[in-house]
Amino acid sequence: MQLHCIDTGVVDADDATRPLVVLHGLFGSADNWRSPIKQWQQTRRVVAVDLRNHGRSPHAPGMRYAQMADDVAESLDALEITQFDLLGHSMGGKVAITLARQQPQAVASLIVADIAPVAYDHGHDEIFAAMRRVAEGEPESRREADALMAESVEVAATRQFLATNLVRDDAGILRWRVGLDEIADGYADIIAAPDGEGAYPGPALLLRGGDSPYVRDAHRDAVAAVMPEATWQTLEGAGHWLHAEQPEAFLQALSRFFASL
Incomplete structure (x- = not known):
C-alpha cells in the first residue's frame, strides 16, 4: 500500500545527505511533526509518513508491524529513496525497528523515540x-x-x-x-513486539522521556538484542510525547547523533 507522505523534497541536487524518514505513533500523523520538519528541511530532505489507517493514508484491515513496514518500504520505493535515516515514535518506533530488521542495508541509522521492542499490556x-x-x-x-x-x-x-x-x-x-x-x-498487534528476526546492526539511538513509563531499565536486554549498537538518552522533564514536550532537547539529541555518524 502506498501511503500519504509530507515530502520536503531535495534541498540541493548536489547534496549527498540522506533523507530523514519520520514515522508517527498511534493516533498521530505526519502533521504532528511539522514543527521539527521546519528545522530539518533546512539541511536535508524529510519524508514524514502517514501510516495505514492514520492521517491521509488509506484505511485497510491489519495492523501488524510487518504490514506497516511493507507499506513504508513501498512508499519509499515510489519516491525512489533507497537509503535513509529512520526515526519512529511509539508505534512508529516499532514500525521503524521492523523495517530496519527487514532492510538493514536501506536504513543507514535508526532513532527510536520512547518505545521498547517488547509487548505491552497497557490499554487505550x-x-x-x-x-x-x-x-x-x-x-x-x-x-x-x-x-x-x-x-x-x-x-x-x-x-x-x-x-x-x-x-x-x-x-x-x-x-x-x-x-x-x-x-x-488490530489493537492486539499494535501492543505486540515488533516483527522481524535478528538484530539491526547499524548505529541507533534510543530516546526516552524521563517521565515516561514506556522505556525502563528493565528493557535494556530486549533493546540490546534488537539494536545492539544503540545509545540510550533520557530527556528529563519529558513524557511519552517527548518531541512535543521538550522540542529543543529532542532536536539537539538528534543533531548530536547525526554528527557522530
Whole structure:
C-alpha cells in the first residue's frame, strides 16, 4: 500500500545527505511533526509518513508491524529513496525497528523515540470510548467534540491531540479521519513486539522521556538484542510525547547523533 507522505523534497541536487524518514505513533500523523520538519528541511530532505489507517493514508484491515513496514518500504520505493535515516515514535518506533530488521542495508541509522521492542499490556480503552462517543454524537464544533471526549478522557492535552484527527464532512459534521474500526480490530498487534528476526546492526539511538513509563531499565536486554549498537538518552522533564514536550532537547539529541555518524 502506498501511503500519504509530507515530502520536503531535495534541498540541493548536489547534496549527498540522506533523507530523514519520520514515522508517527498511534493516533498521530505526519502533521504532528511539522514543527521539527521546519528545522530539518533546512539541511536535508524529510519524508514524514502517514501510516495505514492514520492521517491521509488509506484505511485497510491489519495492523501488524510487518504490514506497516511493507507499506513504508513501498512508499519509499515510489519516491525512489533507497537509503535513509529512520526515526519512529511509539508505534512508529516499532514500525521503524521492523523495517530496519527487514532492510538493514536501506536504513543507514535508526532513532527510536520512547518505545521498547517488547509487548505491552497497557490499554487505550478510555481513548477508544472517547472516539466512539464523538463518532456517535456527530458534533458540529470542536467544543462539542471536546465535551464528548471529556466523558471518558480527563486530560485536556490528550483530547487536544486526538482532535487533530477530526475533519469536517460535507454536512459540517466532525468525523475521525483515522480508521477507527481497523485500529481497534488490530489493537492486539499494535501492543505486540515488533516483527522481524535478528538484530539491526547499524548505529541507533534510543530516546526516552524521563517521565515516561514506556522505556525502563528493565528493557535494556530486549533493546540490546534488537539494536545492539544503540545509545540510550533520557530527556528529563519529558513524557511519552517527548518531541512535543521538550522540542529543543529532542532536536539537539538528534543533531548530536547525526554528527557522530
